[in-house]
Amino acid sequence: MTVRTRFAPSPTGFLHVGGARTALFSWLYARKHGGKFVLRIEDTDLERSTMESVNAILEGMTWLGLEYDEGPFYQTKRFDRYDEVIQNLLERGLAYRCNCSHERLDKLRDEAMKRKEKPRYDGHCRDIEVSPDEPHVIRFRNPETGVVAVDDLIRGRVTFNNEELDDLIIRRTDGSPTYNLTVVVDDLDMKITHVIRGDDHLNNTPRQINILQALDASPPIYGHVPMILGDDGARLSKRHGAVSVMEYREAGFLPEALLNYLVRLGWSHGDQEIFSVDEMIELFDIDAVNKAASCFNTDKLLWLNQHYIKQDDAKRIAHLLSPHMGNLGIDPSQGPDLVAVAEAHQERARSLVEMAEMSAFCYQDYEAFEEKAAKKHLRPAAREPLERIRETLDSLGEWTEETLHAAVEQVSADLDVKMGKVAQPLRVAVAGRAASPGIDVTLYLVGKEASLQRIDKALDYIRQREANAG
RNA sequence: GCUCCCUUCGUCUAGUGGUUAGGACGCUGGCCUCUCACGCCGGUAACAGGGGUUCGAGUCCCCUAGGGAGUACCA
Numbered sequence: 001m002t003v004r005t006r007f008a009p010s011p012t013g014f015l016h017v018g019g020a021r022t023a024l025f026s027w028l029y030a031r032k033h034g035g036k037f038v039l040r041i042e043d044t045d046l047e048r049s050t051m052e053s054v055n056a057i058l059e060g061m062t063w064l065g066l067e068y069d070e071g072p073f074y075q076t077k078r079f080d081r082y083d084e085v086i087q088n089l090l091e092r093g094l095a096y097r098c099n100c101s102h103e104r105l106d107k108l109r110d111e112a113m114k115r116k117e118k119p120r121y122d123g124h125c126r127d128i129e130v131s132p133d134e135p136h137v138i139r140f141r142n143p144e145t146g147v148v149a150v151d152d153l154i155r156g157r158v159t160f161n162n163e164e165l166d167d168l169i170i171r172r173t174d175g176s177p178t179y180n181l182t183v184v185v186d187d188l189d190m191k192i193t194h195v196i197r198g199d200d201h202l203n204n205t206p207r208q209i210n211i212l213q214a215l216d217a218s219p220p221i222y223g224h225v226p227m228i229l230g231d232d233g234a235r236l237s238k239r240h241g242a243v244s245v246m247e248y249r250e251a252g253f254l255p256e257a258l259l260n261y262l263v264r265l266g267w268s269h270g271d272q273e274i275f276s277v278d279e280m281i282e283l284f285d286i287d288a289v290n291k292a293a294s295c296f297n298t299d300k301l302l303w304l305n306q307h308y309i310k311q312d313d314a315k316r317i318a319h320l321l322s323p324h325m326g327n328l329g330i331d332p333s334q335g336p337d338l339v340a341v342a343e344a345h346q347e348r349a350r351s352l353v354e355m356a357e358m359s360a361f362c363y364q365d366y367e368a369f370e371e372k373a374a375k376k377h378l379r380p381a382a383r384e385p386l387e388r389i390r391e392t393l394d395s396l397g398e399w400t401e402e403t404l405h406a407a408v409e410q411v412s413a414d415l416d417v418k419m420g421k422v423a424q425p426l427r428v429a430v431a432g433r434a435a436s437p438g439i440d441v442t443l444y445l446v447g448k449e450a451s452l453q454r455i456d457k458a459l460d461y462i463r464q465r466e467a468n469a470g
Numbered sequence: 471g472c473u474c475c476c477u478u479c480g481u482c483u484a485g486u487g488g489u490u491a492g493g494a495c496g497c498u499g500g501c502c503u504c505u506c507a508c509g510c511c512g513g514u515a516a517c518a519g520g521g522g523u524u525c526g527a528g529u530c531c532c533c534u535a536g537g538g539a540g541u542a543c544c545a
Contacts, residue, residue, distance in 0.1 A: 010545045045544055102543085109541090118472040119541060137543055155475070164473055164541095172543040179545045203474060203540040224475090227538075231481075235538085261482090264494090268483050271493040290476095290483080293538065297481050300495040310508075348507045358506090373505090408504075423504035435506035442505095 003035025005194045007061075007068070008183070010042040011053035014244035015060030017296065018198065018228040018236060021262040025225055026196040027066045028263070028284040038190055039071035044182055046076070060245035064255050065277065073190070075182050082177035085185050085215070086138055086170060094214040095170060097136040098125035120166035138171040140181070140211055148206035153194075153223035153286045160206040168207055180204055184211045192220050196286065199224035223286050226266055226293040233295055241298065252324055252352030254312070257305035266290045274307065302350040309355070314343040317352075324356035325363070335363040336445045344437040344445060358436075362445040365454065366432030373434035374461065380469075382425035383462045385415060389426055390455045399448050405440035429458030 007023040009015065015023075030037040039061070043049035058072070089095035100121075109119040121139070130136050143162045150158045170181035177185075183204075187195060202224045209219045230240035242248055248258050260275050267290065269275075269283045309317060318338040325332045332338040341359045349355035360366075369378065389411045396403055408426070412419045423439040430451050436442045443451050 008545090012545080042545060048544075105543090113471060116471045158474070160474070166541095169543050174543080176543085178543070183545090198539095199475070200539055201545090204545090206474095226476080229538085233537075264482065266482085268493095271484065273482090273494055292476050294483090295481060297495070300482065303495055306507090345507090347509095377505095412504090419504045421504090427505060431505095433505090437506085439504055 001193060003030055003033040003194060004038060004190065004192050005030040005035065005196055006038040006040055006071075006187070006190065006192050007066075008040040008042050008186075008197070009057050010045060010048075011050060011057060012045065012048040013053055013056075014246060015057045016236070016243045017245060017248075017258075017262065019057075020060065020064060020066075020245050020258075021228060021265060022196065022198050022225055023061065023066050024064070024259065024262055025223075025267075025284070025286065025289065026194075027068075028280055029194060029196055029223075029286055030069075031281045032284055035193070036069040037066075038073070038192065039068035040073045040075070040186060040190070041071075042075050042179070042182065044075050044176060044179065046176070049076075056244075056246065063249055064245065064259055070190075073186070075186065078182075078186070079177065081189070082171075082182055082185055083175075086177065086181065089140065089170075089214060090138065092214075094141050095138050096126060096141060096167075097130035097132065098139045098167075098169075099130045099134060099136045100124055118164060120164075121168075123167055126167065135173050137169045137173055139167040140170045140207075140214070142167050142207070142210055148209050150202075150205045150209065150222055152202070153196075153221060154226075154289050155199075155202070155224055155291060158202065158205075162206075162210070165207055165210070170211075180207050181211065184208050184215070187220055188212070188215065188217050194223065195220045196223040196225065199226050223289070225289055226291060228265060229293050229295045231295050231297055236296060240296065252354065252356070253301065253305050254308045254320070254352075257301065257308045260304050260308075261301045265294050265296070266292075274304075306350040309349060309352070310346050312346075314339050314346060317346060317355075318342040321352050321355055324352045325360075327353075328356055328360055330356075330360060330363045332363065336447065341445055344441045348435075348437070359445075361431045361433075361436070365450070368432070369428060369458075369461065370433035373428045373432075377425045377428045377434065378458055378462050378465070380462060380466050382421075383459065383466075385411060385417065385422040386425050386429060386455055386459055386462070388415065389422055390452060390459070393443070393448065393455075394452060396448070399444065401440045401444050404443045405438075408439055425458065426455070429455045 005026040007026050009019055027037050041054055086095060108122055112119040126141065142165045146162050148160045148162065152158055168180055169178055171177050205222055212219045228236055230236045236243055242251055245258070256277070259277065263275055263280050263284070264273065267284070267288055275283070321342050322332055322338060341362050342355065345355045345359050349358060389408065392407045392411055396407055408419065408422055412422045415422070424434070427436050427439055427442060428434060430446050431442055
């Protein structure tokens with residue numbers, strides 16, 4: 001039997017991290033077992049489904065590299081098939097027409113709640129003939145007794161009493177099929193062997209199994225993965241920052257970092273933290289997925305992101321960095337080689353956005369000195385070192401990291417001061433702040449002309465300060 | 471309310487009857503050092519509570535508490 005898994009989002013919004021993790025687990029399971037991964041769009045809710053959402057979901061999956069083998073299949077294109085199944089159920093007496101009014105249903109619910117019971121449909125129309133010509137819904141005739149057991153890959157055996165279930169609507173008054181029916185028919189038709197989905201569906205599973213049995217089909221194997229919560233333990237929402245996968249791209253995250261973070265959320269393999277996609281496929285084990293929901297922790301994601309930024313090829317990082325530079329109004333082709341700039345910042349940035357911000361000085365003059373840095377380093381005592389290094393740099397033959405390093409060392413030696421006494425004021429002058437890559441690299445990237453100009457600006461600042469003090 | 475699910479450091483987790491309860495993020499002390507970062511060494515911090523079972527329980531059972539999901543002519 002070939003393994004076939006699926007991801008079946010409803011297109012009512014973006015691909016969020018919870019859905020992405022469910023998709024990842026499902027995808028990994030298929031890949032690990034040499035199976036197929038199917039994408040299905042559950043768009044039977046005509047009111048809320050949009051094409052923009054479909055595109056956003058596809059974009060998110062593509063970015064993460066969760067490629068599907070079949071699909072996307074759209075449920076709205078399969079209404080004929082659902083009708084056929086409903087008709088079949090109707091003919092065999094396993095479903096029936098119901099014309100109970102909303103009012104009656106509401107009343108039923110209120111009364112049940114008052115009696116501290118679970119609200120269920122009372123089966124009023126079960127044995128009465130409702131004409132096909134009058135407005136009606138179609139309900140599934142759920143077994144009234146017995147238990148349904150789900151042998152879940154993650155939760156273990158979970159059992160439900162049929163008395164708890166009621167006759168659910170499988171076709172609305174407008175003729176459209178409902179979720180629990182379409183899922184069952186689709187999973188069946190698409191020969192899905194393993195249904196890996198969010199655990200918000202665990203309660204639906206017994207109903208689906210009952211429908212499956214009415215259809216003389218054997219249920220697939222289920223695996224209900226827990227939810228992802230916000231860092232405060234509450235349900236993940238916009239309030240927690242980014243929830244959409246694409247927002248993470250915009251925030252400067254690498255897809256492999258998000259994937260690695262997501263796979264470790266609720267799953268682990270001993271003490272291993274870093275997983276390449278190939279390792280995930282090899283080591284992932286759905287049985288080892290935790291039962292409890294887990295909180296999303298951006299700090300750890302940032303750590304992983306930094307790890308991948310650090311480890312990645314500078315060329316690729318530069319390529320990915322480019323649009324973020326653009327967002328700052330910088331055209332990376334005007335200035336130093338972006339690959340060199342990226343390389344210089346690879347160990348310093350936790351995200352590409354941070355990298356763009358911290359390397360902007362290589363392309364454009366900063367607006368003002370970082371206040372604390374200027375106060376600390378651009379003081380009268382720094383004037384001489386700065387003047388000396390300016391002179392040395394001005395007459396430097398070759399502008400390379402080696403010659404620049406030597407120049408700074410030479411001035412420090414001449415002045416008989418530690419290198420920091422020269423490098424720090426120089427750094428603030430050239431980069432505008434107290435932190436930057438090594439001073440030689442920093443100078444190299446800024447270039448001779450801009451460096452000298454900025455040193456002059458720093459010297460002006462110091463003179464101004466001396467004047468004010470005097 | 472009812473049904474189902476869940477519960478180890480702040481967070482992600484290891485742990486499948488005998489461990490000084492391990493790792494990671496974070497925080498923190500130090501080393502390295504031209505700054506920041508990286509790297510390295512160290513520290514901080516957890517078995518929700520209560521009953522059993524057992525020579526022995528984070529691990530098995532029960533109860534309580536707390537969280538979550540479902541309870542739609544949403545998916």
